[in-house]
Amino acid sequence: MTIASPLSIHNVSKAFAGKVAVEDVSFTVQPGEIIGFLGPNGAGKTTTLRMALGLIKPDSGEIKLFGGAPGAESSFGRIGFLPEERGLYKKQTARESIAHMARLNGMKGKEAFKIADEMLDKYGLSEAKRKKNKDMSKGMAQKVQLLAAIAHDPEFYILDEPFSGLDPVNQQVLEAMVREIAERGRTIIFSTHVMEHAERLCDRIILMAGGRKVFDGSTDDALSKAPRRMVIGSDDDRLTELMSPFATSIIPREDGALNLILKDKANSQEVLERCVFEKINLTRFEPKPPTLHEAFVAMVGEDMRAEMEIANMEVRA
DSSP, X not given: OOOOOSEEEEEEEEXXXXXXXXXXXXXXXXXXXXXXXXXXXXXXHHHHHHHHTTSSOOSEEEEEXXXXXXXXXXXXXXEEEEOSSOOOOTTSBHHHHHHHHHHHTTOOHHXXXXXXXXXXXXXXXXXXXXXBGGGSOHHHHHHHHHHHXXXXXXXXXXXXXXXXXXXXXXXXXXXXXXXXXXXXXXXXXXXXXXXXXXXXXXXXXXXXXXXXXXXXXXXXXXXXXXXXXXXXXXXXXXXHHHHXXXXXXXXXXXXXXXXXXXXXXXXXXXXXXXXXXXXXXXXXXXXXXXXXXXXXXXXXXXXXXXXXXXXXXXXXX
């Protein structure tokens, strides 16, 4: 028996008031995958996910959710969706909000409240059980909304910017929750403009830029697109000249060392061997691991650099 893919998108496009938001995008989500759906703000991520759920109708192309049209009965209760817009009923308590969403997805009343209490206890939110949503902190309310989206234990999770607005501590808590969901064999796609989350969580990356898909592959393949950097230091005046055959860029640092971007065919081992041969006394030798942020800047070009720099800074705030 062939298992239907949780989500299949073929040649989908969408424009608003004549402005293209998504252009000819195709990808398929396989069962059990964790996919990072990445790109700067305005790249078309949210529009694509809303079309996948049937909340927005595409202008062209085809979308299948568990083999059927978005919104079909075949997908009822099988999806957990966290929208980009945060919102809970202000007068409900945390347990009421979670139970309410679980019941909407087919869970019976007593079981829904039981699950709500168990989840709040599990994730350190016991004190929020009977607290009204309007009285909770932003981080606490966001975690409650995520619990409401996953309480019915769906097969497929669509999380739109789940880390947005959370402080670093709560971002780590949310990452742990995503890992735990994945360990149960569930399928997850989450959008974000902060690359570090995807780097830590995902096996597969889909990158959007300007409404188009510009990369779809493994995290390792994406990282291979990044420039290879290293820091090297020495009191020997010959160092800059000796590094020229290995580097496309050599930038002096304030501490006297050099930032290098290595040429395609060069590697740090060759650099070290040359320094040893020339009897260079090294004070610093640090190959830098590639990051998804660097890889994506390399793939999308300089026009996206500023937006991605802002996103990169946000996660460290």
